[in-house]
Amino acid sequence: MIKLTNLTKYYPSDLGNQYIFQDLNFTFPEGHNVALLGSNGAGKSTLFRILAGSEYPNKGKVVTDKALSWPVALATGIHPKMTGRENTRFxxxxNGVADLDEYEQKVKDFAGLGIKFDLPVMGYSSGMRARLAFGCCVAIDFDVYLIDEATSVGDQSFRKKAKQALLEKAKTAQVIMVSHELDEIREFCDSAVLLHDGELEFFPDLEQAITKYKTL
Known part of the structure; x- marks a missing residue:
């Protein structure tokens, strides 16, 4: 269960508070892999960050009994002065991983960083950081994976591997996905939540949601 209770988010401005949503109440349906759709500026990324816990609402809360991933492929929690190996173990x-040695090996193999796995992350390219973060995320069995343009990471070979890993996860865990690529959404999701004018509406039929989204 992922429930939004009286969720309010605004940003101060010279013209007063600019509300993204106000007193929003919504429960994400279980048993569905959900695309989060909405026009530019609707608040998708803001809502996604709140779900991930990387941003806080001004009022209200997210209530869940699920283990949610951080947004896949975002280098959340990666410390630049630590090596890839040190970051992985941290x-x-x-996240309560029982076998750290096994986890470390999975991440090392998946990220494909070679000897740079033992170098400080501050020397990594943005793509290398994303690959490390991606590996750390998919090597943990979360209940819900938050996917935000994740399959654009790295070169073509890594993108293919990343997409396959996420598709495997989507078979046994729930996915909530933000992407501008509708073909990618169709691969991962069977339904959608549409964010429009500060309100959320669930569509069990993905194509119906996409049709309405295109009219916004």
Whole structure:
């Protein structure tokens, strides 16, 4: 269960508070892999960050009994002065991974960083950081994976591997996905939540949601 209770988010401006949503109440349906759709500026990314816990609402809360991933492929929690290996073990400990050695090996193999796995992350390219974060995320069995343009990471070979890994996860865990690529959404999702004018509407029929989204 992922429930939004009286969720309010605004940003101060010279013209007063600019509300993204106000007193929003909504429960994400279980048993569905959900696309989060909405026009530019609707608040998709803001809502996604709130779900991930990387941003907080001004009022209200997210209530869940699920283990949610951080947004896949975003380098959330990666410390630049630590090596890839040190970051991996730290993330594993924070997320309660029982076998850190096994987890470390899975991440190392998946990220494909070679000897740079033992170098400080501050020397990584943005793509390398994303590959490390991606590996750390998919090597943990979360209940819900938050996917935000995740399959654009790295070169063509890594993108293919990343997409396959996420499709495998989507078979046993729930997915909530933000993407501008409708073909990608169709691969991962069977339904959608449409964010429009500060309100959320669930569509069990993905194509119906896409049709309405295109009219916004």
């Amino acid at each position: 993330i594993g400990r924070v």
